[in-house]
Amino acid sequence: xxxxxxxxxxxxxxxxxxxxxxxxxxxxxxxxxxxxxxxxxxxxxxxxxxxxxxxxxxxxxxxxxxxxxxxxxxxxxxxxxxxxxxxxxxxxxxxxxxxxxxxxxxxxxxxxxxxxxxxxxxxxxxxxxxxxxxxxxxxxxxxxxxxxxxxxxxxxxxxxxxxxxxxxxxxxxxxxxxxxxxxxxxxxxxxxxxxxxxxxxxxxxxxxxxxxxxxxxxxxxxxxxxxxxxxxxxxxxxxxxxxxxxxxxxxxxxxxxxxxxxxxxxxxxxxxxxxxxxxxxxxxxxxxxxxxxxxxxxxxxxxxxxxxxxxxxxxxxx
Amino acid sequence: xxxxxxxxxxxxxxxxxxxxxxxxxxxxxxxxxxxxxxxxxxxxxxxxxxxxxxxxxxxxxxxxxxxxxxxxxxxxxxxxxxxxxxxxxxxxxxxxxxxxxxxxxxxxxxxxxxxxxxxxxxxxxxxxxxxxxxxxxxxxxxxxxxxxxxxxxxxxxxxxxxxxxxxxxxxxxxxxxxxxxxxxxxxxxxxxxxxxxxxxxxxxxxxxxxxxxxxxxxxxxxxxxxxxxxxxxxxxxxxxxxxxxxxxxxxxxxxxxxxxxxxxxxxxxxxxxxxxxxxxxxxxxxxx
Numbered sequence: 009x010x011x012x013x014x015x016x017x018x019x020x021x022x023x024x025x026x027x028x029x030x031x032x033x034x035x036x037x038x039x040x041x042x043x044x045x046x047x048x049x050x051x052x053x054x055x056x057x058x059x060x061x062x063x064x065x066x067x068x069x070x071x072x073x074x075x076x077x078x079x080x081x082x083x084x085x086x087x088x089x090x091x092x093x094x095x096x097x098x099x100x101x102x103x104x105x106x107x108x109x110x111x112x113x114x115x116x117x118x119x120x121x122x123x124x125x126x127x128x129x130x131x132x133x134x135x136x137x138x139x140x141x142x143x144x145x146x147x148x149x150x151x152x153x154x155x156x157x158x159x160x161x162x163x164x165x166x167x168x169x170x171x172x173x174x175x176x177x178x179x180x181x182x183x184x185x186x187x188x189x190x191x192x193x194x195x196x197x198x199x200x201x202x203x204x205x206x207x208x209x210x211x212x213x214x215x216x217x218x219x220x221x222x223x224x225x226x227x228x229x230x231x232x233x234x235x236x237x238x239x240x241x242x243x244x245x246x247x248x249x250x251x252x253x254x255x256x257x258x259x260x261x262x263x264x265x266x267x268x269x270x271x272x273x274x275x276x277x278x279x280x281x282x283x284x285x286x287x288x289x290x291x292x293x294x295x296x297x298x299x300x301x302x303x304x305x306x307x308x309x310x311x312x313x314x315x316x317x318x319x320x321x322x323x324x325x326x
Numbered sequence: 327x328x329x330x331x332x333x334x335x336x337x338x339x340x341x342x343x344x345x346x347x348x349x350x351x352x353x354x355x356x357x358x359x360x361x362x363x364x365x366x367x368x369x370x371x372x373x374x375x376x377x378x379x380x381x382x383x384x385x386x387x388x389x390x391x392x393x394x395x396x397x398x399x400x401x402x403x404x405x406x407x408x409x410x411x412x413x414x415x416x417x418x419x420x421x422x423x424x425x426x427x428x429x430x431x432x433x434x435x436x437x438x439x440x441x442x443x444x445x446x447x448x449x450x451x452x453x454x455x456x457x458x459x460x461x462x463x464x465x466x467x468x469x470x471x472x473x474x475x476x477x478x479x480x481x482x483x484x485x486x487x488x489x490x491x492x493x494x495x496x497x498x499x500x501x502x503x504x505x506x507x508x509x510x511x512x513x514x515x516x517x518x519x520x521x522x523x524x525x526x527x528x529x530x531x532x533x534x535x536x537x538x539x540x541x542x543x544x545x546x547x548x549x550x551x552x553x554x555x556x557x558x559x560x561x562x563x564x565x566x567x568x569x570x571x572x573x574x575x576x577x578x579x580x581x582x583x584x585x586x587x588x589x590x591x592x593x594x595x596x597x598x599x600x601x602x603x604x605x606x607x608x609x610x611x612x613x614x
Contacts, residue, residue: 137586301431
C-alpha cells in the first residue's frame with residue numbers, strides 16, 4: 009500500500025520535472041540546470057563518500073574534464089562528445105595513480121581528505137601555470153557553435169536542462185548498479201572492518217581504486233558538461249579547493265549515504281544561495297555567503313547524517 | 327647567476343623563519359589536539375584586519391594594537407571552540423574538518439562585506455639591508471627572530487608546566503587522562519585559546535610583510551599543513567626544520583621557474599610525505 013503510494017508520488021514528480029521548464033522563466037531554468045549539473049557531480053562524489061572515502065579533491069577531476077574537452081574543442085575542433093570521454097580517461101588515470109598510492113600506503117579518513125585537497129590545488133595551479141594554453145587565471149571562452157547537438161552547444165537553456173537531467177538519471181542508475189554489484193559488498197565489508205576483509209581475501213586496494221576511478225571519470229564528464237553550459241572556463245570556478253569543498257558539502261548536507269541525498273542537498277544549497285543573493289545581492293556582496301556558511305556549519309553540527317538521510321531514517325523507524 | 331641563487335637561498339632561510347612562525351599554532355592544534363583546523367589561515371587574516379583597523383582607523387601605536395590583536399584572536403579561538411569544535415568533539419573527525427571548512431566561507435565573506443576586496447596594509451616599511459652583496463629584508467629577519475622566541479615560549483609551556491603536560495597527555499590517551507583526574511574540557515579551551523593567540527602573533531609579524539585581502543588565508547593554511555606534516559605532527563622542532571626546508575625549496579624554485587611551479591612542488595612534497603612517511607621527517611611512527 010505504502011509502496012505503491014511512493015511509486016505514484018515518484019511518477020508524479022518525474023512528470024513534473026519533465027514538463028517543468030516549459031512553464032517558467034529563463035532565470036528559473038538556469039537555476040534548474042545548475043541544480044541538475046551539481047546534483048550529478050555530488051551524486052558521483054558520493055559513490056566514494058558513502059564508503060568512507062571522503063575526497064576533498066573532486067575539483068581536480070572536474071577541472072581536468074572541463075579543460076581537456078574545452079581545449080580539444082577550441083584548438084582542434086574536436087566535438088565535446090568525444091572530448092569529454094578523453095577528459096574522463098585523463099581524470100581516471102590521475103585517480104588511478106593517486107588512489108593506488110593512497111590505498112597502498114593506507115592513507116584513509118581525514119588524511120585521505122587532506123591529500124585529495126592538495127591534489128585539487130595542484131591541478132588548479134597547473135592550469136594557471138600552463139597559461140599559454142589555458143589562459144591562466146583569466147580562463148578562456150569556448151568558441152561559439154550555435155545550435156548543434158553534435159557539439160553539445162545550444163543557445164536554448166532547455167537543451168541543457170534535458171541533457172543535465174539525463175546525466176542525473178545516469179548517475180542514479182549507476183548508483184543502483186553499484187548496489188547490486190560485488191563492489192558494493194566488498195566496500196561495505198571494508199568499511200566495517202578493513203583488516204578482517206583483507207584477511208578474508210577481499211582485495212581492498214583493488215575495490216577502493218575501482219570506485220575512485222568510476223567517480224573520477226564521471227566527475228570529469230560533469231566538468232565538461234558544466235563547461236559546455238557556461239561556455240567560459242576559469243580555474244577558480246572549475247578546480248581548486250573551493251569547488252571541491254562545495255561538491256562535498258552538497259552531498260554531505262543532503263546525506264551521502266542515501267541515493268537521493270546529494271540531489272536533495274544540491275537543491276537546498278543552490279536554492280539557498282540564490283535566495284540569499286536575491287535578498288542581499290546588490291546591497292552587500294558577501295552577506296548571503298556568510299549566512300550560507302553559517303547555515304552549513306549548523307547543518308553539519310545538528311544533522312550530521314544529512315537532511316534527506318535524517319528524514320529517511322526517521323520515517324523508516326516508524 | 328650563482329650570486330642570485332645564493333641570495334634566493336638566503337631569502338628562503340629567512341622566509342623559513344616566517345613559515346615556522348606560521349606553522350607553530352597549527353602544530354599545536356593539529357599535532358596535539360588532532361584538530362584539522364582548515365580555517366587556520368583565515369584566523370591569521372582576521373588578526374591582520376584587526377591590527378589594520380586599530381593602527382590605521384583608530385590610530386593606536388603599533389605595540390598597543392599588537393597586544394589587543396593577540397588578545398582578540400585568543401578570544402576568537404575560544405568562541406570558535408565553544409560554537410563549533412565543542413559540539414563536534416564526539417562526532418567523526420571528518421565533520422570537524424568540514425565545519426571548520428564552512429568557517430572559511432564565513433570569515434572570507436565577512437571580511438569581504440566589512441573591508442571590501444582591496445589589498446590593505448599598515449603603512450610600515452622596514453628597510454632592506456645589504457650585507458656583502460646580499461639583500462636581507464628586516465621584516466623577514468624580525469619575523470624569523472619572533473618565530474624563534476615564540477617557539478621557545480611554547481616549548482616551555484608544553485614541557486615545563488602542568489597544563490602543558492596534561493595537554494600533551496590528552497593527545498595520547500583521552501580516557502586515561504580523565505581517569506588521572508584531569509578535566510579535558512579545560513585543556514581544550516586552553517589549547518584553542520593558545521591556538522588563537524598564536525595566530526594573533528603570526529598576524530603581528532606578518533603585518534609589515536603582507537598586505538591583507540579576503541582570500542589571504544587559504545594558501546597559508548595549506549602551507550602550514552605542509553610544514554606540520556613534513557616535520558611530523560606535534561613535533562615542534564621538526565616543524566621548525568621543515569619550515570626552513572620549505573622556505574628554501576619554494577624560494578629557489580620560484581626563482582628558477584615561476585611561483586605556481588614552486589607551489590606545485592610544495593604540494594607534491596606534501597602528498598609524497600603523506601603517502602610514504604606520514605610521521606614526518608623527524609617523527610616516530612605511532613600506532614593509529
